[in-house]
Amino acid sequence: MEKLNYLDVTIHIESSYQNAVKWLDLEERQTVFLVDDNVFTFWSHLFENQKVILIPSGEAQKSLSFAEVIIEQLIDHGLDRHSQLVGVGGGVVCDLTGFIASVFMRGIRFTLVPTTLLSMTDAAIGGKNGVNTQQYKNMIGLINQPWMILCATSFLSTLPKDELINGLAESIKHACIQSAALFNFIEANLTKILSLEEEVIGELIQKSANIKCEIVEKDPTEKHLRKTLNYGHTFGHAIEKAYKIPHGKAISLGMIIANSIACQRNQLTQQTSDKVCNLLSAAGLPVDISVIDMEKLTRYVKKDKKKKGDTLDMIFIEEIGKISINSVSFEELLALEKEVI
Numbered sequence: 054m055e056k057l058n059y060l061d062v063t064i065h066i067e068s069s070y071q072n073a074v075k076w077l078d079l080e081e082r083q084t085v086f087l088v089d090d091n092v093f094t095f096w097s098h099l100f101e102n103q104k105v106i107l108i109p110s111g112e113a114q115k116s117l118s119f120a121e122v123i124i125e126q127l128i129d130h131g132l133d134r135h136s137q138l139v140g141v142g143g144g145v146v147c148d149l150t151g152f153i154a155s156v157f158m159r160g161i162r163f164t165l166v167p168t169t170l171l172s173m174t175d176a177a178i179g180g181k182n183g184v185n186t187q188q189y190k191n192m193i194g195l196i197n198q199p200w201m202i203l204c205a206t207s208f209l210s211t212l213p214k215d216e217l218i219n220g221l222a223e224s225i226k227h228a229c230i231q232s233a234a235l236f237n238f239i240e241a242n243l244t245k246i247l248s249l250e251e252e253v254i255g256e257l258i259q260k261s262a263n264i265k266c267e268i269v270e271k272d273p274t275e276k277h278l279r280k281t282l283n284y285g286h287t288f289g290h291a292i293e294k295a296y297k298i299p300h301g302k303a304i305s306l307g308m309i310i311a312n313s314i315a316c317q318r319n320q321l322t323q324q325t326s327d328k329v330c331n332l333l334s335a336a337g338l339p340v341d342i343s344v345i346d347m348e349k350l351t352r353y354v355k356k357d358k359k360k361k362g363d364t365l366d367m368i369f370i371e372e373i374g375k376i377s378i379n380s381v382s383f384e385e386l387l388a389l390e391k392e393v394i
């Protein structure tokens with residue numbers, strides 16, 4: 054169907070897994086599939102006669118202790134340094150598979166088969182792998198690229214609608230930071246996207262994933278440009294943690310907070326801020342930040358990996374498709390937050 058590339062990674066976008074599986078060297082290499090258990094419930098027929106380890110659904114599995122449990126099972130399966138792992142699931146399984154494959158025997162080959170919209174357009178791409186500590190997300194990890202990414206859009210047919218909408222938040226973020234054309238495409242095709250019209254969803258994945266590929270290609274180790282992907286995430290991660298709400302919903306609120314602060318600093322017009330807010334809301338994402346307790350959030354934000362002493366790099370959009378990176382002190386942040394929220 055479509056093929057994208059970044060660094061030396063190939064992303065195949067196909068309508069079905071059966072079309073994509075030919076790209077895996079299943080005859081050549083000993084392979085273990087790490088499969089999200091919800092995905093397996095619907096799609097077990099795809100993994101007949103394969104070695105499968107089921108990964109219980111949920112963020113709790115992204116932990117060092119669970120990674121160790123899986124590694125013990127890989128040893129029991131007799132894997133060696135020439136074997137490969139294939140992670141099949143959403144961002145949780147992608148992050149976990151990449152982490153395990155990167156540290157098991159000092160690194161074996163891995164392929165990601167993302168099954169949520171969020172993982173197809175974002176989490177699977179870029180080689181950021183990792184697990185959480187008890188309190189903080191993605192605190193332990195490394196950057197190591199997958200050998201290949203296989204996107205099969207048919208997986209989305211069993212994805213709960215709420216999860217589809219969460220994923221759409223990342224595509225809207227990609228549009229905001231890099232592409233007014235993608236923003237217009239999502240605006241114009243929202244109903245078709247939400248009803249998974251095949252051609253439109255394929256085009257959305259291709260356009261959205263391509264933005265992440267271009268950014269990672271230019272800045273694989275997050276020195277500068279890749280930070281732009283954190284638009285909405287400084288507060289988004291804190292909201293996700295503090296309010297235990299899904300990633301997509303949390304970054305929707307994070308984008309609204311970033312836009313509010315940018316408007317307050319006269320770096321963004323209210324009109325553009327409203328345009329973003331309207332699209333997020335039409336997609337079914339939360340936009341009401343009046344319910345957020347900022348004191349509570351700031352405690353989490355202060356633990357952000359991107360903080361530098363008493364300042365934090367925040368991404369603002371200045372117009373749709375154009376961003377700026379801003380060093381904001383906690384002092385300024387708290388003062389601004391009191392005014393805008």
Ligand SMILES: NC(=O)c1ccc[n+]([C@@H]2O[C@H](COP(=O)([O-])OP(=O)(O)OC[C@H]3O[C@@H](n4cnc5c(N)ncnc54)[C@H](O)[C@@H]3O)[C@@H](O)[C@H]2O)c1
Pocket residue numbers: 089090091092095110111112115142143144145146148168169171172175176177178179180181182190191208209210211212213216219300
């Ligand atoms: N590495 C990165 O660059 C990066 C970027 C963004 C997010 N992430 C991480 O991704 C994770 C979130 O990913 P996610 O939103 O995909 O969540 P997820 O992996 O938890 O999946 C969401 C839910 O959908 C279910 N599911 C997945 N695919 C399905 C399918 N096809 N049919 C039925 N059910 C299905 C899962 O069991 C789960 O319950 C977070 O841990 C986040 O930190 C990583």
